[in-house]
Amino acid sequence: MNITITRNNKEYKYKLDKEYSTILDALEYIKENIDNTLSYRSGCKSGICGSCAVIVNESEKLACKSKIDENDKVKPLKYCKVIKDLVVEINQIEKLLKENKTFIENYSNNLITNDEQKLINIQSNCILCQSCYSSCPVVEINKEFKGPYALTRSLRYINDKKESNFSNKLDEIQRNGIWDCTLCGNCTLVCPQFIDPKTDIMNLRIKSIQNGYSDPNIQNNNFFNEFDFDSGFNPNSF
Structure with missing residues (x-):
C-alpha cells in the first residue's frame, strides 16, 4: 500500500509493507x-x-x-500556518473565539429547560479541529473572515439564556462574519461532529435581522434605479 504526504510543499511517497486501518495508523x-x-x-x-x-x-x-485506501494523499490543513509537515498553528483558534466573544460575559439567573440545554449542546460539541475553517472558500479571499467554528460558537452563546446581554455577540459577527459566508455548505460536509455550521450561520442571520441588523452587502438603492426608464418602462404599471 502506498500513501503520499505533503511536507514543506513537496510530495513524499511512502510504501507500507502491510495494510493499516486508518490514516493515523499509517x-x-x-x-x-x-x-x-x-x-x-x-x-x-x-x-x-x-x-x-x-x-x-x-x-x-x-x-x-x-479509513486508509491505496494511494491516499495527505496534506496539512489550509489557511493555517504550517509549523512542520502536517502540524499547523492552533493559536488562531483562541484569537477567533475571543474576537467573537464566545463566552458568557454577563450572567443571568434565567433557568434553562432541558430542550434549551440540548439546543446549545449541539454547538458545544465542536472540537475545534479547524476542518471547517480549512474547507471554507471565503477564508481564501478574506483572511479576516471569522470562519464557521467561531460563528457556530457565537450561536451557542447567543442562544444561552445564562447570557443576559447577547447584543455584543451579535455586533461582533456583522463584519467579516455571517454576511460574508457564501452558504456553500463545505463546513457542514467536513464536520466530524455532524454540526451544521451553514444552518447555524443562517440562524444567526435571522436573529440579526430580528434585532435590527441588515446585510451590509446589499446596496440601499431604490429598486427602480436598476431600470432604464428611457426604454418606456412604467413603474406605475405594477
Whole structure:
C-alpha cells in the first residue's frame, strides 16, 4: 500500500509493507519505521480531541477516523500556518473565539429547560479541529473572515439564556462574519461532529435581522434605479 504526504510543499511517497486501518495508523508506522522526521499531531485517537485533522484526498478529515485506501494523499490543513509537515498553528483558534466573544460575559439567573440545554449542546460539541475553517472558500479571499467554528460558537452563546446581554455577540459577527459566508455548505460536509455550521450561520442571520441588523452587502438603492426608464418602462404599471 502506498500513501503520499505533503511536507514543506513537496510530495513524499511512502510504501507500507502491510495494510493499516486508518490514516493515523499509517502515519505512526512511517514515523516509527521509515522516517522518524515526519511530524503530525494526535491526541485521543478516538475522534474526540480533533488534533489530528488533516486533508485526505482534498477533503478535511480526522486522521484517527479516516479509513486508509491505496494511494491516499495527505496534506496539512489550509489557511493555517504550517509549523512542520502536517502540524499547523492552533493559536488562531483562541484569537477567533475571543474576537467573537464566545463566552458568557454577563450572567443571568434565567433557568434553562432541558430542550434549551440540548439546543446549545449541539454547538458545544465542536472540537475545534479547524476542518471547517480549512474547507471554507471565503477564508481564501478574506483572511479576516471569522470562519464557521467561531460563528457556530457565537450561536451557542447567543442562544444561552445564562447570557443576559447577547447584543455584543451579535455586533461582533456583522463584519467579516455571517454576511460574508457564501452558504456553500463545505463546513457542514467536513464536520466530524455532524454540526451544521451553514444552518447555524443562517440562524444567526435571522436573529440579526430580528434585532435590527441588515446585510451590509446589499446596496440601499431604490429598486427602480436598476431600470432604464428611457426604454418606456412604467413603474406605475405594477
